Amino acid sequence: MTTRIGLVGAGFIGGRHLDSLSTLDDVRVVGVADPQLERAEQLAARAGARAHPGWQQLLDAEELDALYVCVPPHGHGAVEEAAVDRGLPLFVEKPLATDLATAERLAARIESAGLLTAVGYHWRYLDTLEHARELLAASPARMVLAAWLDKAPRVPWWSWQEQSGGQTVEQATHLFDVARVLVGEVVGGAAVGSRSGSAPGDILDVTTAALTFDTGAVGSFSNSCLLPRGHRIGVELVAPGLGLWLTEHQLVVSDADGERTLDRQVDPIAAEDRAFVAAVRGEGDDVRAPYAEALRTHRLVSAVAAAAAGDGVVELAQPAGVPA
The missing domain is CATH 3.40.50.720 (NAD(P)-binding Rossmann-like Domain)
Structure with missing residues (x-):
């Protein structure tokens, strides 16, 4: 049928x-x-x-x-x-x-x-993400360095907080979701952000967060929409004897055997x-x-965005990893 x-x-x-x-x-x-x-x-x-x-x-x-x-x-x-x-x-x-x-x-x-x-x-359907997870199973990540440094999309709603939720919520959410898959649940941290006023709208145009995970790992997450084109979009992971750089298109692996680049073989959409x-x-x-799993990521990015626009303290409305 x-x-x-x-x-x-x-x-x-x-x-x-x-x-x-x-x-x-x-x-x-x-x-x-x-x-x-x-x-x-x-x-x-x-x-x-x-x-x-x-x-x-x-x-x-x-x-x-x-x-x-x-x-x-x-x-x-x-x-x-x-x-x-x-x-x-x-x-x-x-x-x-x-x-x-x-x-x-x-x-x-x-x-x-x-x-x-x-x-x-x-991104959860990337074959390169699955490979990264296999590598990290033997050597868990201790640090995450994630960045979404890009231009502002050319749609009228994107630059307005009430319409897009801001870049952390609308774009960088993929990075936080990947970190949850590969590292663990965020338990707290701090975030800051600001707006230069050089672009239309009212969203923060730079934001950065320092977070801790329930595994003991630490991470930084930064995003900006001030650039003329995509500059750096991905998640870098540091583990004992292992470095990974994951984008939507590739995985770069650095280990005792040297450095190698794996192109994705699967269209994730x-x-x-x-x-x-x-x-x-x-x-x-x-x-x-x-939806219930995606909500955990949305709680996290909402907490980071609120902290960046407010007092800087990332407080989760409900601890990530606890079912809705």
Whole structure:
């Protein structure tokens, strides 16, 4: 039987998911919704789907087996609530929201409904991340040095705190998620940030955090959106006799045998889409970031962002690693 997918959000990441879903056997994107109808029509045409001016119209018009929510951070909330009401398996792109309260509320509803979910932390599907985890199993990380030094995306909502949540929440969240996978749970720390005023919007344009993990490891996480292009985006790990540098595309390993570079062999977005669809069909169980797990990362980045904008103390609303 054909698995029928609805897609909310016709931006860049929505297009990535539509293209990968369109390669899967017996899977069809049947509807695309976006408030910019022309954009929805252009994306829908790539899959032979119908375009809708909003998610309400999509849900009312289409028979769906699952829903992808690929909206800007401030767009989360009502659409997920509607999916829960309909019992639709739900794929949500990160971040979960601009704030923590919205994500906590949705997580409670999702848990109560027992709904199948996945969140777009696609770095978890990198084959290079799996290789890094194997290496670290024999020599656990003692230090993490993570950076997202980049330009500001060219979308109008991104530079405004109430619409994006800021760079730590919207982009650097991938780095914190990877650190949770490879190192452990953060137990505390400090963060600072500032804004130069040289760019439009009101988000912090530089932020850095020093954190401690429950394993005893320490880490620093820095991000900036002031550069003309992507400069340094990845996670560096230091372990006894082992150094790793992981990006979305490569893993550099430095050990007693020298230095070697491993290119990824897996498209992580295609891999997470295959895993989610298999789970929807009842044919697989490889969803690596269900909503409750993604919430732990969102709690962490929300705490870091609040500390950077406030008194500097990273206080987790609930200890990371404790189920919602």
